[in-house]
Amino acid sequence: MPASLQDIQRRITSTKKTGQITGAMQMVSTAKLSQIQRHTTGYQAYVTHVKAVVAHLAQAHVLANAQGELLEVRPISKTGILVVTSDRGLVGSYNSTVLKQTLDLISKKNLTPANTEILAVGGVGADFFKKRGFNVTYEYRGVNDVPQFMEIREIVKAVTAMFASDVFDELTIAYNHFVNRISNEYRVMPMLPITEDTLQIHAKQTGATASFASYEMAPSPEAILKAVLPQYVEAMLYGAILDAKTAEHAASANAMRSATDNAKDVISSLELQFNRARQAAITTEITEITGGMAALD
Structure with a gap:
């Protein structure tokens, strides 16, 4: 996986963990x-x-x-x-x-x-x-x-x-x-x-x-x-x-509800960014393979 994709994946994982924490804190505050x-x-x-x-x-x-x-x-x-x-x-x-x-x-x-x-x-x-x-x-x-x-x-x-x-x-x-x-x-x-x-x-x-x-x-x-x-x-x-x-x-x-909602929005944006970057990487790989096959012919 390219370095940029790994970075996006790490940010998604980190944001999901943050969202879980703020979601739990929201439930605790609501109970209090x-x-x-x-x-x-x-x-x-x-x-x-x-x-x-x-x-x-x-x-x-x-x-x-x-x-x-x-x-x-x-x-x-x-x-x-x-x-x-x-x-x-x-x-x-x-x-x-x-x-x-x-x-x-x-x-x-x-x-x-x-x-x-x-x-x-x-x-x-x-x-x-x-x-x-x-x-x-x-x-x-x-x-x-x-x-x-x-x-x-x-x-x-x-x-x-x-x-x-x-x-x-x-x-x-x-x-x-x-x-x-x-x-x-x-x-x-x-x-x-x-x-x-x-x-x-x-x-x-x-x-x-x-x-x-x-x-x-x-x-x-x-x-x-x-x-x-x-x-x-x-x-x-x-x-x-x-x-x-x-x-x-x-x-x-x-505050915790807003933080959790913001985390979900960030995750959605990062996942879209990840999918686009992954699609671009796959397209580049396909183009390189096709170009290589054409050179062999």
């Missing part, structure tokens, strides 16, 4: 997506109740006179941004979208590395902001494919402790929201301090509503808030990371 969607459905029942209670308290204007470390509104000297990305690549534009949009957010808010604290959930985001001179105050790598509530609770403890210690004066979460299996959208959600305005934004983004504005509370509004608000922060952060992880699995499945 289905698993996390089932998990999210069960979690929604809990988070809906927590959101409803806090929304009721907000409508009753209980927050206006309440005190607590999660409610403390103070002058903004440091802004915290919690960025959720993946720990690896092969997820299409998933990471680049959230990182680019977060840089745009920082620019629009006139923030700088000097007055911005980055909290990174996911290795890609942590490495990205470190290279650009930002202080990555907190990073968490290795979030499970289907995040567990207790895992996220450790993140919440660290985040709320930093807010209470004045590491930053406000906290915003930036992540990719799962729309459907073929698309996601960048979402920014203010988290701390908890105010009535913050709750209204949460309600608008998540669809949480309250049906009444006042009711009797026991033992006291302060005691209720002390118990409910940490759960609310946990619920919102856990929901955001679940949402982001769902979008990640969808993006990974789409």
Whole structure:
């Protein structure tokens, strides 16, 4: 076999192996997506109740006179941004979208590395902001494919402790929201301090509503808030990371499907090229044989 044909054959074999790998990765990502969607459905029942209670308290204007470390509104000297990305690549534009949009957010808010604290959930985001001179105050790598509530609770403890210690004066979460299996959208959600305005934004983004504005509370509004608000922060952060992880699995499945389809297209093109080259080689051989026979005659 001529050298050019051997080269084409090697490329076909290599591309077929690559296509098999990306096809397998697509199936794995699709299975993870289905698993996390089932998990999210069960979690929604809990988070809906927590959101409803806090929304009721907000409508009753209980927050206006309440005190607590999660409610403390103070002058903004440091802004915290919690960025959720993946720990690896092969997820299409998933990471680049959230990182680019977060840089745009920082620019629009006139923030700088000097007055911005980055909290990174996911290795890609942590490495990205470190290279650009930002202080990555907190990073968490290795979030499970289907995040567990207790895992996220450790993140919440660290985040709320930093807010209470004045590491930053406000906290915003930036992540990719799962729309459907073929698309996601960048979402920014203010988290701390908890105010009535913050709750209204949460309600608008998540669809949480309250049906009444006042009711009797026991033992006291302060005691209720002390118990409910940490759960609310946990619920919102856990929901955001679940949402982001769902979008990640969808993006990974789409990227691997595109890679597999591209591999098939490349194989078809190479096989056509191989057949044409082989046909040309055979034609040349026949011509040489015919010419040789004619010379003998």
